[in-house]
Amino acid sequence: MAHINETPILHKGTAVNEDAAAGITGRDIRLSAANLFIAFIALLIGGFAGLLQGLVRSGFFELPSWISYYALLTAHGVMFILVLSSFFSIGYLYAGTSRVLGGLANKTIAFGWAGFALMTTGTLIAAFLIVTGNANVLYTFYTPMQAHPWFYIGLALIVVGILLNCIGMFITYQSWRKRNPGKLTPLFAFFANAVFVLWVFASLFIAVFVIAMVIPWAFGWVATIDPMMGRTLFWAFGHTLVNIWMLTSISAWYVAMPKIIGGKVFSDSLARVAVVILVVANVPGGFHHQILDPGLSVNVKFLHVIQTFMIIFPSLMTAFAMLATMERTGRAKGVTSLLGWWKTLPWSDARFFALIVAMFAYIPAGLGGIINASNQINQVVHNSIWVTGHLHLTVGTTVILTFFGISYWLIPYLSGRKMTPTINRLAVAQTVIWASGMLLMSGAMHINGLLGSPRRTANTSYNGHSAAADWAMYEMLMAMGGVILVVGIILLVYIWAQLAFFAPKGKTDFPIGEDYSPSDASPLFMDRWSIWVALATVSVAIAYIIPLIDFASGHNPGSPPFLMP
């Protein structure tokens, strides 16, 4: 595309191996493409499950007796939250890392495929049990509800597969550092490594929970389980997952967006600081899902609120960096008026348009997150469909639209094709459709939540109660939003198929921005992950030691399993 600035200015901060940047090797392409393929199938299945839910809840449609609303809900959650996000982040980050570090190490390829095999097998097992009605436990699978024991084996395989991918990423990252002493890793690789460090933190919590506690209990080898321990370990994983998506998304905002708009990275060092704060402060955020739980004192909960709020700081940094990048790019093009640079942005480029709409969605999404985490205010919204609306703004709009934007260069980059102006226009239309569908659906969910409507509940009038009657109109809007979103998914799959198999052959670049000025380069110690992992461990310890000791020493009599259905 004409507006892309191709000036090859290099300096230490984001040194790129230009030989490798010409294109990545076939084996790296195959690994990334395989991961993306599963992610896209998950999007299709999860999307249609979501549409059916909207139609059922609003009373437009009644499900056949062989499948329940809650099976659809489980499928929607597992497909989007576990499968789509993990496979996509691996496919995208592996490809980008290969691009900036000059290829993946041999061992990384081996770990990558082994992880892929485990994750795919786990997904198939879990999906089969969900669809056959043997795992109506939702993606949070709160004990002592119990699914078919093999459902947990499926989840465990996914988690172990993710851990193998983490090892793969660390091998390539560290071998590059060994080969380039005294050099700072490229910013994209730094982001990718951070995401996989968070995957390790998240996976360890859920692995301990599923493998050491749930599986022995589900197979009947252990009689009881402590549900509070389970909630705590699950949300240490669940909320870390949220920041894994965010970090994956903002890697594109920080690194690719400047290149797409013809500018430069605003500040390499501040980007790395934001990443490090997210990694260090993130895990304890999980506790704000438990503000209304018994067994945690008011004081401990307030400590968790403060720790959760620390994540807001890097978001403020990101907001500043994004706008500053855009303004500087406009100024460099000669714009002098206060806001004139806004007009010089490449609005008709789908790669940019999807990203900036995602950024706009992040403003209300972030505000909603602050409300949810605000201790006593949480009572107003907890477990209402407001929270579902929040999730659809954060993951469903900010993260997913960023993923879509990424796919517009990632797929042709991997398939050796070029985006045509027609596909680009379709992709812009897709962004508009997606954003309007989400605005309608998520807006209706937010309002309905404030009116008291619960999340995760099949269609019911609560015996004709007047409170529930007020929700009906918004449930209809939710269903309409869902229909619009499915149109968006169908259009997207068409675009992806074009980009993967039919678009004209050619060279597409994986956009990697360069630093604005060498004085913004980070000090070398930023690359020493042992420091950040140690600090993150301290922050986890501050949040978790008191509650976990309380639960473990509280002599919880434990709960036997309750099979669903």
Add this chain to the structure above:
Amino acid sequence: MHIHRYEKLWLIIGSLILAVFLGILAFQTFFLEMGPPSHAEMIDPQTVRESEIFADTELKEIGDNEYEIAIIAEMFAFQPGDLEIPAGATVHFTLASPDVTHGFKITDTNVNVMVVPGHISKVSHTFDEPGEYLILCNEYCGLGHEFMANTITVK
């Protein structure tokens, strides 16, 4: 590492707003006692139905227009059934589950608490406005979850 003057300003203002916000939350929590329900007491889920607190589940007047009731949240009902209280009454709810995790939410109020098996939850509310309030379970608890509801009538 160079930080732009505007960015410093933006981050300082942002952090100050956050600090003030946290200060207000802390004031409400610790001085106005508006903190979230956080009762800490254990109970064996398998003995909830026979236990001293929950076996005798009816509304008890314990003071001037002040009531107390123990409620069992189970698949898929709250026991005992619908409640009736005079306007202006303060009710102290004590809750436990004999089976899976449930939620206890009264619409048009801020009463909202998790009922996790193994723990006793407590929450109180003063019902000033007359009307029929809907009590519902807001945590998925199984295939009959959407039927788990009661009413509390304030006269």
